[in-house]
Amino acid sequence: MNPSAQLMGDHAVLVAFGSRYSKLANQAVLRFDREIRRAAIPGIVETVPGICSLLVRFDTEQVHTLEALEKCRTLLEGQTWIREDTAEVGRKLTIPAVYGGRHGPDLATLAKHVGCTQEALVACHSRTWLNVLCLGFSPGTAYLAELPEEYDVPRKETYSNPVPAGSVLVANRQTVFAATEIRTGWWRIATSPTKGFRPELQCPFLFSPGDLVRFEAISEEQLEQVKYSQPRIENAA
């Protein structure tokens, strides 16, 4: 699919780089997001990265809708957005999490679906660097990808009881970090003491689209100790 910019209602444009997830499409979304923000086009209220599309919302008092659409299209035509790019731009975050047991009640079932032991699943999940594709569902809740093919396990048939903030959830090769309590059909394999959303702070959101995240398995005893509960954050060069 060729990238496209189309109107959504009368005060927004959706810039799409694909109709299903691919790493390249999501990277193109985040690259376009950075560029359009850098361009500081008057009247743009916000940009919202999705998995393979970007919403550009504007104030029609400040910019005519067709002018905003035209600016998006001009930017879109200015370069090849879907391309291999090894330059790291996001931060790298290591997030502690307790896998299995009451902190990850679905670990055993998911391991069965994946066809490995629980230990192998934990080793694989906590070894993989995951990209923050976008945030959504609830404040600060991050969609992360991508796990190996064998993790292409659909969501549960029914919604669970609410899962607490800090839940690490898996389905369809993706991982969700629940920053608030949510109801979900995803498999809960771990829980992190790290807070993804702290409304009392000036910057209340831990994750940003484009960050790289890795989970680090900690023990239940370590969960109680502050030094293990903090995320480690490195800024990319």
Added chain:
Amino acid sequence: MLPKGLKILDLAPGATIQDGGRPGYQRYGVTTGGAMDLPGLVEGQILLDNDRNAAALEFAGLGGRFVSHSRLAIATSGAAMVLKLGGQTQPWRCSHIIEAGQVVEIGQCRWGVYGYLHLQGGIECTPVLGSRSTHIMARLGWTPQCGEVLEPISDLSTDSGLCLPTPEYFEERLIRILPGPQTPLFSEDDISALINSAFSISWSRNRIGARLNCTEHIFAAGMGKSLVSAPTIAGDIQISADGQATVLMADCQPMGGYPRIATIISADFHKFVQLQAGEEFCFAWTTLNKALTAHSELREAMARLPKRRGQLPARQPSLSDLMHHTLISGAVKGDDFEVD
């Protein structure tokens, strides 16, 4: 000393605090939210000379009962609800002075759904991410409860007893829409049914979404399974896996995986939210130019609103007022106040 303000004696479910919302956080999972009927909210701000960030109490179809701790100014706006001050029916869309100890009762909607109760300067509560709005989906902001007090931000000014005319849009039964990026995913059959069927909002509605009833058509189901979640905007009409339409409202999810057949234009969104459950309406395609013209006209009409404020006829004294006043001869017809 009692805190100044209105103590909540009763409050119907669905009541929230609302201002203009918190734009700019959808990339972090929080949609703008804010008053469902923004022009309706602004009417009350104009009546009290509040600024456009002032928060009000938003009712969802049913009101509540309050008692005043102090002498203060209130205004009501949005959906026309039944207002009683000290037991006396008073006109809606007006500002009133309330005496300490006086009971304010807000009943059901005569038309519309979302009504607003304003205090001078706006209602005080701690802003979260720059807004006082309750966000149902993101669980942000304050959800007032019985026994709590709504405090005004400013002290009483003398300017009150003003009223605004009833807006015309409550008569509107045609909601204009624009096609979006996913419209081509729908069959001709679905697209023609969207504009040729009568719809109504079902009882399954809140600040997040409004499920529609349509007895004439079921939209092609099951499409949703293959779609990747994409960012949403309020007014999107999404078709769920069961073939039913739902309109995304102010507090909608930031991303949606169901296909969206069309989007309600900005100038008609507040008309849509004020439709009562079961009231029939139709969708009609429009053009971007007409949508933008309608939006400019709405903005201009709102800008003219301060000049359209009129004086409320002298208020009929309530029983509690009579305790404080010398009775004079004269009679007032009770229906003089039914100007709304």
